[in-house]
Amino acid sequence: MERDELENYYAILGVPADADQETIKRAYRQLARRYHPDLAGPEGATQMKRINRAYAVLSDPQKRQQYDVALGGVLDVRNGQLRPRRRPQRVDPQEELEFASLSIFSTRGPLRAGARLQTSLGVISALGSVQTRDNDLYIAAGTLDGQGAIWSLAHSTQLSQFRTDPALTVESLRELRFSPHGELLAGWGRLGLHVWNTQSGSLVWSYPLQQRTVFDHYTLDLAFVEEGSASKPPAESITDSSSLSLRLALPYQAEDPRTPRKVGVRATDILLYQPGQSTAPQENLVCIEEEIEKRQFWAIRLRALSRDTRSLLTLSCGHSPGSQEEVIVVRRWDLMARTRFGNRPRPRIVTSVLAGACSDCAPPYAVTPDLQTVVFAARQERNRVRVQDLRAATYYDLAVGTLGGTSRLALSDDASWLAVAREDSEINEGVVELWSLTAGQLVQKLYHPWQISALHFAGRRLLVALTDGTIQLWE
Numbered sequence: 001m002e003r004d005e006l007e008n009y010y011a012i013l014g015v016p017a018d019a020d021q022e023t024i025k026r027a028y029r030q031l032a033r034r035y036h037p038d039l040a041g042p043e044g045a046t047q048m049k050r051i052n053r054a055y056a057v058l059s060d061p062q063k064r065q066q067y068d069v070a071l072g073g074v075l076d077v078r079n080g081q082l083r084p085r086r087r088p089q090r091v092d093p094q095e096e097l098e099f100a101s102l103s104i105f106s107t108r109g110p111l112r113a114g115a116r117l118q119t120s121l122g123v124i125s126a127l128g129s130v131q132t133r134d135n136d137l138y139i140a141a142g143t144l145d146g147q148g149a150i151w152s153l154a155h156s157t158q159l160s161q162f163r164t165d166p167a168l169t170v171e172s173l174r175e176l177r178f179s180p181h182g183e184l185l186a187g188w189g190r191l192g193l194h195v196w197n198t199q200s201g202s203l204v205w206s207y208p209l210q211q212r213t214v215f216d217h218y219t220l221d222l223a224f225v226e227e228g229s230a231s232k233p234p235a236e237s238i239t240d241s242s243s244l245s246l247r248l249a250l251p252y253q254a255e256d257p258r259t260p261r262k263v264g265v266r267a268t269d270i271l272l273y274q275p276g277q278s279t280a281p282q283e284n285l286v287c288i289e290e291e292i293e294k295r296q297f298w299a300i301r302l303r304a305l306s307r308d309t310r311s312l313l314t315l316s317c318g319h320s321p322g323s324q325e326e327v328i329v330v331r332r333w334d335l336m337a338r339t340r341f342g343n344r345p346r347p348r349i350v351t352s353v354l355a356g357a358c359s360d361c362a363p364p365y366a367v368t369p370d371l372q373t374v375v376f377a378a379r380q381e382r383n384r385v386r387v388q389d390l391r392a393a394t395y396y397d398l399a400v401g402t403l404g405g406t407s408r409l410a411l412s413d414d415a416s417w418l419a420v421a422r423e424d425s426e427i428n429e430g431v432v433e434l435w436s437l438t439a440g441q442l443v444q445k446l447y448h449p450w451q452i453s454a455l456h457f458a459g460r461r462l463l464v465a466l467t468d469g470t471i472q473l474w475e
Contacts, residue, residue: 109444142173
């Protein structure tokens with residue numbers, strides 16, 4: 001925000017510049033009761049967002065001091081001195097809790113505001129989670145500068161911090177994925193893939209992606225393969241990852257160096273690695289969308305592996321027989337299929353459905369772990385998301401509002417809920433809309449004082465990362 005565009009948060013809350021914390025809290029409570037959408041209706045949402053933003057800064061001593069320095073240079077320069085302020089008065093802890101919960105609120109619906117993680121990570125670009133054997137929830141957050149942290153929700157503590165391999169080009173982390181019980185964490189962007197030990201944050205393995213035809217993070221995927229570790233006690237399993245392998249779905253890379261690189265967008269390599277043990281894959285399968293030698297237009301836009309690593313989903317755009325326009329084709333592959341003679345692995349397509357014109361398809365994408373439901377932005381309409389049900393081989397659209405480059409989507413594991421975050425207008429900044437896919441309707445709005453940088457469902461919980469580094473849980 002430019003200095004000449006700096007909002008006067010004191011004026012928004014209607015308090016003097018030297019107001020103490022008790023005065024700020026009292027003013028905020030009165031305004032929240034007046035403009036809360038449940039009381040004031042949709043018309044109060046815009047004003048409530050500005051009030052939340054003002055309170056989030058003025059209620060935090062460090063943020064308030066930084067704001068005062070910036071504000072003093074714009075509205076109230078007094079010989080380079082900050083304006084005097086009285087010592088904050090002691091407040092009742094119960095009242096503090098009441099006011100803290102008011103800066104994040106929602107309309108009536110199935111979710112309620114839960115725990116909040118205050119981090120110093122900066123802008124969070126990816127979230128991940130896993131339920132451990134002892135019923136704890138591990139939460140991982142990655143950032144635009146390739147760093148991150150892991151928390152234990154049950155103990156309200158940070159387990160470790162991690163970062164990408166400095167030998168590779170530093171880039172943002174766009175996806176995070178835990179092993180089945182949380183022993184390892186994998187993360188990737190467009191240039192590199194990395195695996196860390198959850199407890200220590202140490203880097204276990206890195207895989208450079210520069211030689212692959214990776215044009216964005218959703219064109220590859222991975223899943224952990226657990227081999228015979230189910231009988232191990234939790235403590236041993238967390239520290240011993242030797243029984244874990246990693247299955248990767250990557251753009252196809254031909255062995256012949258003369259083969260055009262663009263063929264990578266028409267096929268998928270399925271590679272099996274044991275992180276930290278070997279540089280050569282233990283298994284290599286190829287899923288070919290079209291016969292490469294025909295050189296017809298065909299491009300895989302999305303790859304996703306099922307949680308059990310037995311299936312692959314590809315979303316492609318290409319020519320359909322008898323049609324002049326490119327169409328969206330969603331395919332599900334059985335990676336465990338075998339040849340009739342020799343019993344050798346040979347992936348085969350078990351489901352192939354059309355999902356409309358290719359011009360309709362745009363990121364962001366969301367896929368359930370069982371690969372039965374896919375959601376993406378309908379580009380032509382620009383105010384809809386398309387929900388593809390592979391079981392029924394049908395799709396339908398939801399009118400969610402304009403989806404831009406900063407929009408976020410998240411699907412619950414059972415495909416019952418879709419979370420949509422959009423920052424296309426003043427009223428929608430910092431708002432997450434919760435849709436019921438079983439009813440096909442909007443069921444709740446979740447309001448936040450800052451923009452949304454990442455969304456993730458952890459079972460029935462929704463994790464929302466804000467641009468100030470906060471992670472809010474809704475449950």
